Amino acid sequence: MRQALKRPGYGWARRIDLQLPVHDAARWQNPRVMECIAAALKFLTGDEWKLTFTGAKLSADSDFGQQSLFEWGDTGRTITPFSDGLDSRAVSAILGAQGRVDRLIRVRVGSKADDRPVRDRRKVPFLNIPFSVNMKPVGIKESSVRSRGFKFTLLSALAAYLVGTHDVAMPESGQGALGPTLVPTSHGYEDYRNHPRFLCKMEEVFDAIFGYSIHFRLPQLWKTKGQTLAEFAAIESDPEEWNKTRSCWQQSRNSSFDRTRRHCGICAACMLRRLSFHSAGISEPKENYIWEDLRSGSFEDGVVPGFTKVTRAMQRYGIAGALHLDHLAEMRSSPLHRVRLKRHAWQLGERLQMTTTEAEERLLGLLGQHDREWKAFMKDLGPKSFVAQWLA
Numbered sequence: 001m002r003q004a005l006k007r008p009g010y011g012w013a014r015r016i017d018l019q020l021p022v023h024d025a026a027r028w029q030n031p032r033v034m035e036c037i038a039a040a041l042k043f044l045t046g047d048e049w050k051l052t053f054t055g056a057k058l059s060a061d062s063d064f065g066q067q068s069l070f071e072w073g074d075t076g077r078t079i080t081p082f083s084d085g086l087d088s089r090a091v092s093a094i095l096g097a098q099g100r101v102d103r104l105i106r107v108r109v110g111s112k113a114d115d116r117p118v119r120d121r122r123k124v125p126f127l128n129i130p131f132s133v134n135m136k137p138v139g140i141k142e143s144s145v146r147s148r149g150f151k152f153t154l155l156s157a158l159a160a161y162l163v164g165t166h167d168v169a170m171p172e173s174g175q176g177a178l179g180p181t182l183v184p185t186s187h188g189y190e191d192y193r194n195h196p197r198f199l200c201k202m203e204e205v206f207d208a209i210f211g212y213s214i215h216f217r218l219p220q221l222w223k224t225k226g227q228t229l230a231e232f233a234a235i236e237s238d239p240e241e242w243n244k245t246r247s248c249w250q251q252s253r254n255s256s257f258d259r260t261r262r263h264c265g266i267c268a269a270c271m272l273r274r275l276s277f278h279s280a281g282i283s284e285p286k287e288n289y290i291w292e293d294l295r296s297g298s299f300e301d302g303v304v305p306g307f308t309k310v311t312r313a314m315q316r317y318g319i320a321g322a323l324h325l326d327h328l329a330e331m332r333s334s335p336l337h338r339v340r341l342k343r344h345a346w347q348l349g350e351r352l353q354m355t356t357t358e359a360e361e362r363l364l365g366l367l368g369q370h371d372r373e374w375k376a377f378m379k380d381l382g383p384k385s386f387v388a389q390w391l392a
Helices: 031-045 086-098 148-163 172-180 196-210 225-235 268-280 311-330 335-352 356-381 385-390
Strands: 013-022 048-057 078-082 106-110 167-169 214-217
Touching: 031 048, 031 148, 031 196, 078 148, 078 214, 078 335, 086 106, 086 225, 106 148, 148 167, 148 196, 148 214, 172 225, 172 311, 172 335, 172 356, 196 335, 268 311, 268 356, 268 385, 311 356, 311 385, 335 356, 356 385
Parallel strands: 013 048, 078 106, 078 167, 167 214
Antiparallel strands: none
16 A cells, blocks of 8 residues: 655655555565665655554465576576667667577566557467556555656566576666756656666665665767667668657647657657657658647647647646756756766766766767757757747
8 A cells, every 4th residue: 555645746755655455575675675675765755654564464385375486597688678668669679689688588567558468369478577556445545656666676676686687778868868867847856766876775775675786787878869769770671660669758639630649859858759759860750740730830830730639738738848958958068067967977877887977078978969969950950940939
């Protein structure tokens, strides 16, 4: 059971009481296990967590049965989370092209769609990990998506443990991994869900629970999403492999038209996607988006004709997304951010086992590439576009 109050208007942090029945209570009640889990969750969400583990009423065998380890005997395999996202598809292809494809194991996470293939007139058991969380009788749903990072990293680590390998490659590119901590939103706590510092804490969590070492790495950390997409396009010839990926944060009710789900085209995730396609020199069908035309002089005129859910809230999402990418582009050259960048470089260097100077050079290189891509993108939209007017 989990009870969580809404975030207060004057701050971010909440106090969350999490009670979980477990089969091996002694293991989960170990002080180091509880401390590592609480520390990782606090770092990820910015909340205070109180954890209570109680003995489950049913035995593990009578409840689910016991999952045995896969006796593959190959520690050279690599686990990577796999979803409908652009980075996920791209990095999976890049890793496969760099070595033997059979050494790469994709863990399907993040999709609610029943996309199982049919074989001999029957659907295969499952391609993504099936689980659900019942909030009854409390009935309070989590309004933040911050804790999703804990789920995704833990499931990937569990896959590595079952396979017998230690290598987990996370698919996020540099803007998505580092941008949300460099340019936080309003009074919100920094978003660390794909950051190397959070991944380090998850390594500690897994070692505390299982006594097993996992190494999370970000192979595209110092590259922009556009550079990652360009590498993907050089490997994959079918444009449907990137056109059919999902990036949008909006729910389907706010991003569907003519019974077809699209990307909204204006949230931060969509704006980064469009920037990446532009920088990679790849054309994308305008029908992928609700806001088909970013060059339009007004926000309302950029939407697909016939869409009736143009709201002030949607516009605010768009402004926030554009400002995030614009502020990220300014960081390298602005003297106001030098101390902040040096601190981030020191923290990254400590985690990635490199000197602060090397980490700072890598970070400045990433931000410089993002700045060039963003300026080219905005130049192409033109000074009269509604996006340019937002930033004026």
